[in-house]
Amino acid sequence: MASEFEQLRQAEPKTRIQRRQAKVVVILLVVSMTAGIMFGYCIIGSGKVKDALGFLVRKHLVGPVVKGMDGNK
Numbered sequence: 001m002a003s004e005f006e007q008l009r010q011a012e013p014k015t016r017i018q019r020r021q022a023k024v025v026v027i028l029l030v031v032s033m034t035a036g037i038m039f040g041y042c043i044i045g046s047g048k049v050k051d052a053l054g055f056l057v058r059k060h061l062v063g064p065v066v067k068g069m070d071g072n073k
Contacts (some may be wrong), residue, residue: 037061 032047034053051057 037057038049038052041047041057042049047057
Protein backbone atom coordinates (compact mmCIF):
# COMPACT_ATOMS: atom_id res chain seq x y z
CA MET A 1 0.00 0.00 0.00
CA ALA A 2 2.81 2.39 0.85
CA SER A 3 4.51 1.73 -2.47
CA GLU A 4 1.33 2.73 -4.35
CA PHE A 5 1.19 5.95 -2.36
CA GLU A 6 4.83 6.68 -3.13
CA GLN A 7 4.26 6.04 -6.83
CA LEU A 8 1.30 8.44 -6.88
CA ARG A 9 3.27 11.05 -4.98
CA GLN A 10 6.17 10.78 -7.39
CA ALA A 11 3.82 11.05 -10.37
CA GLU A 12 2.50 14.43 -9.18
CA PRO A 13 3.77 17.51 -11.01
CA LYS A 14 6.90 18.78 -9.32
CA THR A 15 7.56 22.20 -10.77
CA ARG A 16 5.46 25.32 -10.62
CA ILE A 17 5.07 25.29 -14.41
CA GLN A 18 3.77 21.71 -14.40
CA ARG A 19 1.28 22.53 -11.64
CA ARG A 20 0.10 25.58 -13.58
CA GLN A 21 -0.27 23.49 -16.73
CA ALA A 22 -2.32 20.92 -14.81
CA LYS A 23 -4.62 23.67 -13.50
CA VAL A 24 -5.07 25.07 -17.01
CA VAL A 25 -5.99 21.61 -18.32
CA VAL A 26 -8.61 21.14 -15.58
CA ILE A 27 -10.08 24.59 -16.25
CA LEU A 28 -10.22 23.93 -19.99
CA LEU A 29 -11.94 20.58 -19.38
CA VAL A 30 -14.60 22.18 -17.19
CA VAL A 31 -15.17 25.01 -19.67
CA SER A 32 -15.39 22.64 -22.64
CA MET A 33 -17.79 20.29 -20.83
CA THR A 34 -20.01 23.22 -19.85
CA ALA A 35 -19.96 24.60 -23.39
CA GLY A 36 -20.76 21.15 -24.80
CA ILE A 37 -23.72 20.69 -22.47
CA MET A 38 -25.04 24.14 -23.29
CA PHE A 39 -24.54 23.63 -27.04
CA GLY A 40 -26.18 20.23 -27.08
CA TYR A 41 -29.07 21.14 -24.82
CA CYS A 42 -29.81 24.61 -26.21
CA ILE A 43 -28.85 24.55 -29.88
CA ILE A 44 -29.23 20.92 -30.93
CA GLY A 45 -32.08 20.32 -28.48
CA SER A 46 -34.82 22.80 -27.81
CA GLY A 47 -33.96 23.73 -24.22
CA LYS A 48 -33.36 27.12 -22.69
CA VAL A 49 -29.93 28.42 -21.72
CA LYS A 50 -30.83 28.92 -18.06
CA ASP A 51 -32.17 25.37 -17.86
CA ALA A 52 -29.09 23.76 -19.40
CA LEU A 53 -27.08 23.76 -16.19
CA GLY A 54 -29.97 23.17 -13.80
CA PHE A 55 -30.00 20.29 -11.32
CA LEU A 56 -32.79 18.35 -13.04
CA VAL A 57 -31.03 18.41 -16.40
CA ARG A 58 -27.78 17.22 -14.86
CA LYS A 59 -29.64 14.49 -13.01
CA HIS A 60 -31.29 13.47 -16.27
CA LEU A 61 -27.98 13.40 -18.17
CA VAL A 62 -25.85 11.72 -15.49
CA GLY A 63 -28.48 9.30 -14.19
CA PRO A 64 -28.20 6.70 -16.98
CA VAL A 65 -24.42 6.80 -16.84
CA VAL A 66 -24.33 6.13 -13.11
CA LYS A 67 -26.95 3.38 -13.37
CA GLY A 68 -24.95 1.77 -16.18
CA MET A 69 -21.82 1.76 -14.04
CA ASP A 70 -23.64 0.07 -11.14
CA GLY A 71 -24.96 -2.67 -13.40
CA ASN A 72 -28.57 -1.73 -12.61
CA LYS A 73 -30.81 -1.49 -15.62
